[in-house]
Amino acid sequence: MRRAARFFSFNKPADWHNGRMANMSVRSSGISIERTDKYSVYKSVHSYEIDGADEVADFAVGPGSKLYVLDTRAGLWVHDYENRHTEPLFSPGHQLFTNRSYLAAEGDCLYMADPGGDNRISSVAPSNGQLLWTARRWNGIELYPLAAAADKGRHLYTVVPLDPAGGSPDSAEVPAGSRIAVLQWNSSGEVVRVFEHETMRLDSAASVRDLCGRFSLVSAGEGEPVLLDSVRKTVTRFGRYGEDPAVTRTVQTGTPAGVAVDAEGAVYVGDGSREGSSEDERFIFQYAASGECTAKVSGYRSRVDKLLHDRKNRIYALDREKGVITLLELQSRTMTLADAGLPEAWYVSGELDSVEEETEWHKIELLADIPEETQIRFTCFATDDRYGVLEGEVVDYSEYFGNPDIPLARKWKASRHLWSEPIVNPRDALLMNAKGRYLWYRLELAGSERTAPVVSRLRVHFPRQSPIVHLPSIYQEDPGGSKFLERFLALFGTFFAEMEEKIDKISSTFDPDGVAGPYLTWLSRWLALDIAESWDEPKLRTLMKRAPELYKLRGTRQGLSQMLHIYTGVEPFIVEQHQLKHMQESSELRQMFTRLYGDNPYCFCVMLPPECVRSDKQRMMVENIIEDQQPAYAEGRLVILQPWMHADMHTYIGINTVLSEPTLLTLDRQSSMPHGTVLIDVDRDKRIDIHTRLELDSGLE
Structure with missing residues (x-):
């Protein structure tokens, strides 16, 4: 019976801390050479x-x-x-x-x-x-x-x-x-x-x-x-x-x-x-x-x-x-490594235990950013015994490589015969001749003065899974040829594994929180949200999550209000003609209301503060939302509320107009003019606190 493939994964800071490192920093983005200013x-x-x-x-x-x-x-x-x-x-x-x-x-x-x-x-x-x-x-x-x-x-x-x-x-x-x-x-x-x-x-x-x-x-x-x-x-x-x-x-x-x-x-x-x-x-x-x-x-x-x-x-x-x-x-x-004086770092893992004797370790997958003039070298060794003889003594390999008191150069010299040949800048590489229950690996990072490689994820796969087992036995009988054929077929095995992984995770591509960039915009089109193509990602995700309930409210005042609130972050002020009907009965007000809101019974006004519409692009997007969400028989008009105090304009207390407490007019941080001063009196010139007309019978110097 064929055993299921497994792997050890290193992609979180806690994973890397199980090993021993020198001149290396661990961040959420991965591991790299230490840096300093x-x-x-x-x-x-x-x-x-x-x-x-x-x-x-x-x-x-x-x-x-x-x-x-x-x-x-x-x-x-x-x-x-x-x-x-x-x-x-x-x-x-x-x-x-x-x-x-x-x-x-x-x-x-x-x-x-x-x-x-x-x-x-x-x-x-x-x-x-x-x-x-x-x-x-x-x-x-x-x-x-x-x-x-x-x-x-x-x-x-x-x-x-x-x-x-x-x-x-x-x-x-x-x-x-x-x-x-x-x-x-x-x-x-x-x-x-x-x-x-x-x-x-x-x-x-x-x-x-x-x-x-x-x-x-x-x-x-x-x-x-x-x-x-x-x-x-x-x-x-x-x-x-x-x-x-x-x-x-x-x-x-x-x-x-x-x-x-x-x-x-x-x-x-x-x-x-x-x-x-x-x-x-x-x-x-x-x-x-x-x-x-x-x-x-x-x-x-x-x-x-x-x-x-x-x-x-x-x-x-x-x-x-x-x-x-x-x-x-x-x-x-x-930063430079203390022993070598070069911009390098190294990492030695703890033991990876497959729990089975004579395990054939399959391959490694490395997700890393490797700039020009930098390098990553990977070496490993596998054995069925955690203990071995180094420098004439029986040692626990994990304790030996993790001992900070043993100089780095001495460790590598004493254990040189254990490690495999280095694989340079591996992305997806087979582990040849790595057989045993336990496996240790070593990463060596070489950088330049300004840049260094960053390892985001490392996976070690086991046991050996080769497509060669699906071929006739004649292809497996030749020891020399089968090794080459195994390496050749491993390329296709990688393609199939990546394809299967994408298929397994296909559901995540339909989650608005799981995708970003152009793919998020493409996904929004599945919900017929064409008006949201230029929205920023947080607003677009909110809109996609609420799309089912917004579809039920399309063509209603509530639906338009919620749509605009998602885009602008502000609750819009919507005025419909039926709200003004009883006020238009007065002939004195009818002309003003007609000028402000029009006389079309199928026209309504949507009012927003100016900070919500700072550019032509934002104004166009708001108008598109109004047009998309308005009923088929109605027409919406956008009004940008300005902070003014004209009683016959779009002036609404608490919305774009505020009545505040009277304050003093302060001059050069030392003198003040009381708020009760009225500058109109002709008879008493140049007297502050008495009726005075500025620029007519008095002046400020």
């Missing part, structure tokens, strides 16, 4: 793309896709990198600040910190270039700003020496042991907080010019400045209220330059090494809030002179040598 180059802005500008000296990030760019001629430009549009904010030769300025921006605030100009710190309105405030001294100290940043509260932060010896910007000296502090300025130009610490004192004397470029500054959130000292290779992070800072020593090679902080608090530090150093080792390094170096931004390998991070989680890196501002954004990338 990594920074990659989104766009590069070159100096020559900024019309009229010279080489880039500094920049700040503005709203939207705007950059504020300072060039080497001290010109300040507003550049929209998405639309490649540039406008000058300050043309070269303005003499308001020099090309040594540091820019900082947030919202509608733009700041310049200039160690070499007359206005050491300036606030400018970026919309028109209006100078809002400037500062040269603070608490009797000459200011020589060495870095600048802005936070979400539109505060400005500047790094300044608190003990300068004075002099011109080119000759000013800062003695050894001098304090370096971060000043917090509000939007009015006042210093509201000073951040300093003993670790920020200078070890040796230096000129202001030598100190320029040594420090980088950024604000973490609102009120938490983070300072990078590229000489000491330290990052100092202050709390919001100036408490003792956390000091982190950076360990990357090269020269630390530029600092940025993302929304999660991670700190990014660039490498300011000059051209000619090992470019392969120049990265942007990521540090956790604890100070541990957690990752490299390998998508950027160039010099960094300044780093910024915006609210869209993008990183901006300036390379002055190349004159390029590079934008990096988080993009999904395939």
Whole structure:
């Protein structure tokens, strides 16, 4: 007696969790290689793309896709990198600040910190270039700003020496042991907080010019400045209220330059090494809030002179040598396997028990998405015994392959003789020489940096079912020929199996909830629902389920109302002539009702709010529904109700017109005009709360 065919199916997350995996994620859509978000180059802005500008000296990030760019001629430009549009904010030769300025921006605030100009710190309105405030001294100290940043509260932060010896910007000296502090300025130009610490004192004397470029500054959130000292290779992070800072020593090679902080608090530090150093080792390094170096931004390998991070989680890196501002954004990338360092993953199943000795396993069916440059490899082995000898010891195969303490390479080397030859990208493949009660299989997924295969379903069929048994015995006697014939006939076996499966599930194709797309529209035609061809799928399914009851109501007011409610989601307002008969007896109202509803006793009006008919296509569909559902002797007219207050128009209280409580007329959020004010009195001019006529004897300024 021929045994019934069976199969093990893996298509739900719970199915896959019974096995062992590495670098693999399990989702409702299937299994695939783990993915992570990594920074990659989104766009590069070159100096020559900024019309009229010279080489880039500094920049700040503005709203939207705007950059504020300072060039080497001290010109300040507003550049929209998405639309490649540039406008000058300050043309070269303005003499308001020099090309040594540091820019900082947030919202509608733009700041310049200039160690070499007359206005050491300036606030400018970026919309028109209006100078809002400037500062040269603070608490009797000459200011020589060495870095600048802005936070979400539109505060400005500047790094300044608190003990300068004075002099011109080119000759000013800062003695050894001098304090370096971060000043917090509000939007009015006042210093509201000073951040300093003993670790920020200078070890040796230096000129202001030598100190320029040594420090980088950024604000973490609102009120938490983070300072990078590229000489000491330290990052100092202050709390919001100036408490003792956390000091982190950076360990990357090269020269630390530029600092940025993302929304999660991670700190990014660039490498300011000059051209000619090992470019392969120049990265942007990521540090956790604890100070541990957690990752490299390998998508950027160039010099960094300044780093910024915006609210869209993008990183901006300036390379002055190349004159390029590079934008990096988080993009999904395939993770690499720890042992191999390649974008790969593997899965080993638990034992599949057929419950019968010497079972011949038939085939596998794999439903998977395999993009170009990716691969799936399938191998298996079968045995009648769960136990075997590996590395000189008797082991349980399932426990051995599931043991996380045994290195992956060691497992595969020790069990190499057990596994079959790999089947590459199998869709439907016979399992040759797989005989035994138990079967284990292994899936190896190989991806690329950006893409990876996804396995949605895997079926392992058993026992062996071959059409060769239906042929005369002479075709089964030759061992060599029968193997080939068995593989050849397996193709037709697959076709027959797929056909039988479709026949078994044919009833599901008649279920509106079981089909979608063009097939759902085709199925609706079985119910003569031609008017619903362009309906979206949820509405069409509802209509198909309710079609039997709607057919009984066709040609009635109730049927039309329900049909329109399914399509628009709103209960329509239907007016028939017999409802108006007693009101038309008055000659004064007859003319108005005729204009609104007509005088044809076989005509009715269907009224809907304007949000239900936003386009010509929707209006046409509503009119088709009315025409299809109206009685043969009647004619329906569509009226779109507008929100107005004309008493002789289509105005219906509670439908398209609302009477609300009187409210105050509020002016500039401070002054109000009482609702009892009537603006008509001629005798008492310009007096609010007394009869006043606006634009006749009074005005609002």
